[in-house]
Amino acid sequence: MVKKVLPIVYKIFQYLVCIFLTIMCILPFLIMVVNSTRSSGEIESHAISLIPSSYFMNNLAILNDKSFNAMTGFFNSAIISVGVTACTVYFSTMTAFAIVAYDWKLRNAFFSMIMCVLMIPATVTSIGFYKFMYSIGMTNNFAALILPSIAAPSTVFFMRQFMLSSLPMEILQSARIDGAGEFRIFNQIALPMMKPAMATQAIFAFVQSWNNLFLPMILLTDKTKYTMPIMVSQLSGDIYRTEYGAVYLGLLLTVLPLFAIYFLLSKYIIAGVALGGVKE
Amino acid sequence: MKRKYIKGISNAKYGYMFSLPFIITFLIFSLYPTIYTALLGFTDCQGAGNDEWHILEEPLANFKLVLTNGTFVRAIFNTVRIWIMNFIPQITLAMVLTAWFTTKRNAIKGQGFFKVVFYMPNIITAATIAILFQALFGYPTGPINDLLVSSGILESSYDFSVDKTASRWTVAFIQFWTWYGYTMIILVSGVLGINPDIYEAADIDGANGVQTFFQITLPNLKTILLYTLITSLIGGLNMFDIPYLYLGGGPDQATNTANVFIYKQAFTGRNFYNRAAAASMVMFVLICLCSLAVFYVMRDKEAAEFKKMKKLEQKAASKNRLGARNVW
Structure with a gap:
């Protein structure tokens, strides 16, 4: 009897834990969504409620009054993230192609160097970076955030692994015999074959850039250049101290694009995370 | 038509060419800031607009x-x-x-x-x-x-x-x-x-x-x-x-x-x-x-x-030699 009951109890326990974790993951966002429609008074008297109220537009007006310009932030973030994604994916594929498709003297040394700098985050060199950008007048310039992404070691590493397994050299050779130039071979033959890997990397590059706070916060001091995360960071300031509903709404506005991306692409994102972990 | 032959011989130059954007970007936006940061650590520099900084008399003070x-x-x-x-x-x-x-x-x-x-x-x-x-x-x-x-x-x-x-x-x-x-x-x-x-x-x-x-x-x-x-x-x-x-x-x-x-x-x-x-x-x-x-x-x-195998082999070999000596 016990032998039969025990596995069932264990199974129920497993489901309970999973459901608890699900609630833990979703509840904060749910509270955020619901509270963005409630007035500060309502939130103060009862902070948790699952019933939306009717103060959404009111909260929006408060945000606009306090110069939380979601549209500006959205566009700035979008410009930077799209630029970063394009640069990261295109040039990383190109660099990986140089490593995989050609035999050159410094190839192995170059790849070892990429492996060495793979883990070093941009934040530790931010002081020199900022001072350098300041001295050439590139603060408040999106290019200072976009151009560095041309050299993205981890993406190069990933693209190389993918290319080694799925870019047949014979095809490149036959294109060469047909008289295609090397740039054409890269752009019209290699690039289309790398599409699945590029898509995965594009998602991650986009999200990472969208979420980046440290460097944009240092570099962008002009209010019209603020990105979404910088705008969010302003929400903890004193002017929002009692505007609970507006804070929740501001938070909601910043994550809407991410929610959209995640619900559309979650399958690919999770597959991409899984791929990144098995580096063999 | 002459180009084809040249390409066949020196393919390597494309390797350098294709990795050039990465290398240039890396040098400008990663390596230089790193060195610059390291250098600033030895100076009396305060503030972004300040270009009149000097290496400290006691460089490791910071x-x-x-x-x-x-x-x-x-x-x-x-x-x-x-x-x-x-x-x-x-x-x-x-x-x-x-x-x-x-x-x-x-x-x-x-x-x-x-x-x-x-x-x-x-x-x-x-x-x-x-x-x-x-x-x-x-x-x-x-x-x-x-x-x-x-x-x-x-x-x-x-x-x-x-x-x-x-x-x-x-x-x-x-x-x-x-x-x-x-x-x-x-x-x-x-x-x-x-x-x-x-x-x-x-x-x-x-x-x-x-x-x-x-x-x-x-x-x-x-x-x-x-x-x-x-x-x-x-x-x-x-x-x-x-x-x-x-x-x-x-x-x-x-x-x-x-x-x-x-x-x-x-x-x-x-x-x-x-x-x-x-x-x-x-x-x-x-x-x-x-x-x-x-x-x-x-x-x-x-x-x-x-490498491990080689080490083990060497160990085994030296042990064998020792063992052999003992038998003698």
């Missing part, structure tokens, strides 16, 4: 200062402490979930859904999460206090942002909450990469779930576990958004992490670029050491095995 005045060292310890407080529960939960999600017998239904949900916090802007939790842990009327009081767990609201330990735990909890899904997915993919024949053999030998987990899954996951540990440590050393935005490094510097310290030194108050640069370089060295460890863990396994 390094000595940040390493001895306590705040920075405490910040490093805070960073590591908060990281450990988040990593141990995180890896434990991720392992348990991995075990549950990879059993063949009587598997959990809806795994796809759970994975999507558990990973979700990881994709949301850290800044947003910090402010969201600031609101959730709000005192006296935040949602969490509301929940705790109305459900009778607490009699009156608790201010999470005053007590040092409580504030560290909340920051660690937020980190845990954002990362356990990610770690789980990595570990699950690691387990799925283990040769299924081994599991089948274990099954035939009559191993139960617990035995299989400890005797097969865990040893085979060792590399990936180490990789997760070290990359998480590097990420942890870099912690900025959440401690900075959630409590601004407080209360009483309890959540002041290394990056928060660097940011505050350089970009607030008197703009001590030199001290921030020195602190950055200390972090740079620490992270380089961690990343060397990754490099060592992830290095070509076969090459390492080959």
Whole structure:
């Protein structure tokens, strides 16, 4: 009897834990969504409620009054993230192609160097970076955030692994015999074959850039250049101290694009995370 | 038509050409700032517009200062402490979930859904999460206090942002909450990469779930576990958004992490670029050491095995010689 009951109890326990974790993951966002429609008074008297109220537009007006310009932030973030994604994916594929498709003297040394700098985050060199950008007048310039992404070691590493397994050299050779130039071979033959890997990397590059706070916060001091995360960071300031509903709404506005991306692409994102972990 | 021949002979130049954008960008935006940061650490530079800085008479003064005045060292310890407080529960939960999600017998239904949900916090802007939790842990009327009081767990609201330990735990909890899904997915993919024949053999030998987990899954996951540990440590050393935005490094510097310290030194108050640069370089060295460890863990396994074999052979050979002598 016990032998039969025990596995069932264990199974129920497993489901309970999973459901608890699900609630833990979703509840904060749910509270955020619901509270963005409630007035500060309502939130103060009862902070948790699952019933939306009717103060959404009111909260929006408060945000606009306090110069939380979601549209500006959205566009700035979008410009930077799209630029970063394009640069990261295109040039990383190109660099990986140089490593995989050609035999050159410094190839192995170059790849070892990429492996060495793979883990070093941009934040530790931010002081020199900022001072350098300041001295050439590139603060408040999106290019200072976009151009560095041309050299993205981890993406190069990933693209190389993918290319080694799925870019047949014979095809490149036959294109060469047909008289295609090397740039054409890269752009019209290699690039289309790398599409699945590029898509995965594009998602991650986009999200990472969208979420980046440290460097944009240092570099962008002009209010019209603020990105979404910088705008969010302003929400903890004193002017929002009692505007609970507006804070929740501001938070909601910043994550809407991410929610959209995640619900559309979650399958690919999770597959991409899984791929990144098995580096063999 | 002449070009074709040239191409055939010196293909190598395209290798250089295609990697040129990467190399140039790296030199300008990574290497130069790194060297520049290192250099600033030896100077009296304050403020961005200040171009009249000099190498100090005692070049290591900034390094000595940040390493001895306590705040920075405490910040490093805070960073590591908060990281450990988040990593141990995180890896434990991720392992348990991995075990549950990879059993063949009587598997959990809806795994796809759970994975999507558990990973979700990881994709949301850290800044947003910090402010969201600031609101959730709000005192006296935040949602969490509301929940705790109305459900009778607490009699009156608790201010999470005053007590040092409580504030560290909340920051660690937020980190845990954002990362356990990610770690789980990595570990699950690691387990799925283990040769299924081994599991089948274990099954035939009559191993139960617990035995299989400890005797097969865990040893085979060792590399990936180490990789997760070290990359998480590097990420942890870099912690900025959440401690900075959630409590601004407080209360009483309890959540002041290394990056928060660097940011505050350089970009607030008197703009001590030199001290921030020195602190950055200390972090740079620490992270380089961690990343060397990754490099060592992830290095070509076969090459390492080959070296090991050779060593063993040599040992065996020398032993044999000794043995032979004894016989004589």
